[in-house]
Amino acid sequence: MHAARAVADTRASSGSGVDRMKYQKIGVVGAGVMGIGVAENLATTGHQVIVVDVAEEALKAARIQIDRSLRCAVLWNSGAPREDHSAILDRIAFTTEYEALSAVDFLVENSTERWSIKKEIYPRLDRICPPACVFAANTSAIAISRLADTTTRPDKVVGMHFMNPVPKKKFVEVIRTRLNSEATLLAVKEFLGQMKKEAILVNDMPGFVSNRVLMLMINEAIGVVQDEVASAHDVDRVFVQCAGHKMGPLATADLIGLDTILLTLDVLHESYGNSKYVPCDLLRQMVGAGRLGRKSGRGFFEYSK
Amino acid sequence: MRAKERIRDYFSRTVQASIDDDADIFDLGLVDSLFAVQLVAFVEDEFSIVAESEDLHIRNFCSIAALTRFVETKLANGLAAER
Numbered sequence: 061m062h063a064a065r066a067v068a069d070t071r072a073s074s075g076s077g078v079d080r081m082k083y084q085k086i087g088v089v090g091a092g093v094m095g096i097g098v099a100e101n102l103a104t105t106g107h108q109v110i111v112v113d114v115a116e117e118a119l120k121a122a123r124i125q126i127d128r129s130l131r132c133a134v135l136w137n138s139g140a141p142r143e144d145h146s147a148i149l150d151r152i153a154f155t156t157e158y159e160a161l162s163a164v165d166f167l168v169e170n171s172t173e174r175w176s177i178k179k180e181i182y183p184r185l186d187r188i189c190p191p192a193c194v195f196a197a198n199t200s201a202i203a204i205s206r207l208a209d210t211t212t213r214p215d216k217v218v219g220m221h222f223m224n225p226v227p228k229k230k231f232v233e234v235i236r237t238r239l240n241s242e243a244t245l246l247a248v249k250e251f252l253g254q255m256k257k258e259a260i261l262v263n264d265m266p267g268f269v270s271n272r273v274l275m276l277m278i279n280e281a282i283g284v285v286q287d288e289v290a291s292a293h294d295v296d297r298v299f300v301q302c303a304g305h306k307m308g309p310l311a312t313a314d315l316i317g318l319d320t321i322l323l324t325l326d327v328l329h330e331s332y333g334n335s336k337y338v339p340c341d342l343l344r345q346m347v348g349a350g351r352l353g354r355k356s357g358r359g360f361f362e363y364s365k
Numbered sequence: 366m367r368a369k370e371r372i373r374d375y376f377s378r379t380v381q382a383s384i385d386d387d388a389d390i391f392d393l394g395l396v397d398s399l400f401a402v403q404l405v406a407f408v409e410d411e412f413s414i415v416a417e418s419e420d421l422h423i424r425n426f427c428s429i430a431a432l433t434r435f436v437e438t439k440l441a442n443g444l445a446a447e448r
Contacts, residue, residue, distance in 0.1 A: 128409075129402050134421050136401040145418070228398050293381060315399070354399070362378045363403055 081254050083165040083247075084108055087189065089181065090170035091115070091122035091154070093317060093355055094198050097226030098168050100126045103151040104227060105255050110153045110160050119154040126152065129227070161188050166251050168220060170198045173323040178202060179210055186211040194247050196220035200320060201267040201275075201327040205237045214239040218248055221268060224315055234259040235268050266331035267324070274312070275325050279340055281309035285360070286342040292360040310360040314353030322347050368412070368440070369433040375407055376429060386429040401426075408432065414439040 084107060088099045091113035099122070102109045113119050130145035153160065161167065167189055171177050178199070185195060195217045197207050208217035219235025234248055245261075252259050262269050285292050296308020313321050322339050329337035346352075346359065353359030366374070369386070376384050380395055390396055396404070404426060405416055414436065416425075425435040 125402075128406060129398075131416070131418060131421055132401045132405050133398075134418075135405070135423060135426055136396055136398050225398055354403075361381075 081106065083251050083254060085110070085164050087112065087161040087164035087167040087185075087193075088170065089113075089161075089167065089185070090172070090198075091118040092170060092172070093224060093320075094222060094226065095168075095170035096122045096125050097224060098170060098198065098222060099152055100129055101227045101255055101257075103148045104130070106151075107254070108151055108153075110155065110164060112155055112158055112161060114156060116156055119156065123149070123152075123154055158184055158188055161185065162190070164189055164193055166194055166196070166247070168196045168198055173200045173202065173320055173327060175202060175206075175327075178207060182207055182210040182217075186213060192216075194218065194244055194251070196248065196251075198222050200324040201271050201331070203266050203331065204235050204264045205239065208237055208239055215241045216244050218244055219264065219268065220248065220252075221270060223270075230257055232257050232259055233268055233270050234261050235264050236261060237264045267328050271324055272328065275321065275328060276336060278309045278313045278321055279325055279337070279343065282313070282340045282343050285310070286340050314359035314361055314363075316353070317355050318343060318352045318359050319347050368436045369429065371411060372429050372432050372436070375411070379403070384429060386433075388429075389427050391423060391427055396426075408436060412436050412440060414443065 086102050086107045086109050088095050088102070088109055088111045091099075091111050095111060095113070099109050099111050103126075111119065111122060113122070127145065127149055130148055133145075167185065169178075169181065169185070171181055178197075182195070189195070191213065193216070195207075195211065195213070197204055197217065197219050198221060199207070199219065200221070204217060204219040205214075208214035211217055214237070218237070218240055219233075221233035221235065223229040223232070232252055234252075236245060249259060266272070267275065281295050284290060284295055289295075290298070292310045296310050299305040299308040307315070322343055325337050325339040325343075329335075329339075350356055351358050354363050357363050373386075384390065384393070405421070409415060416439075420435065420439070425431055
């Protein structure tokens, strides 16, 4: 066997139990909450990962956060793989250079939920990445077809809506467009299998299933706090204690990030033209004040830095 | 503020419940993947220490009392290393 190939095969199988993965080198665009989770999941399952973000600071923070998350796994999961966390971290390269994505086998895009940003990113990725590379948009609400239209490979652009925290969530909402080929959907299934995940396939409409429903619930829960019907703590208790939800809507909002909630509601409002998606004033005020949820240390609840 | 008070204060702000110093936070069901990372981040940032792989054991993080012992030991070892 050729030496380089032998090294590649060793790397691909290490820590993952997967002997030969079809997709080994994965591009991850965006080093925010979701990009970090996707990169960690990919590295843990044996992939070589290239994380690209325009902000050097975001990349530094991403590295620290992934390192911390890998180290902490033993605390909450006694069955966590005992592979040295630094070996997993070494599979991830962090860079501001998009050109580093020129040889990736698969790409997951996780940039900020703004059309003005994404419409610049996709044509750029289209020029740099190999023609066979599938682009998976990990977006909250923007229609996938709209993103696909900015590339020369619309059949290979699919929605892949991961949930947070990515390494802990087994299922992914996959959004297919009318332009997707069967080959692309098969590639998606295989790729998610390599990440130890399964797809729930839905069709392309803004917000898909999850966020078209969830954003309304969260926005209304914020409205309840705004109207002083109940405290944030009690709003969530109603859903957790009475309705049996694992997490209340406001803790969920803090986990997603209130800035992302606001951007997603704006996209839904613009897309459907329905006033039911108009964000609550309280949400705008909190985002304006920098209370973004877990990522800033404080949202409806405190997480402390 | 002493380490124990700072840790108590952290729990009162984040879990919004009164917890006995010796109560096992794992038994209480407070620790999931998110809280584990958050808790370690708090300890490392608040006390300027690094929890090494060998430190990341449930016995060091299972209660306010255990965390306090862990932090005080790390701080003492750090001071000793500086001398």
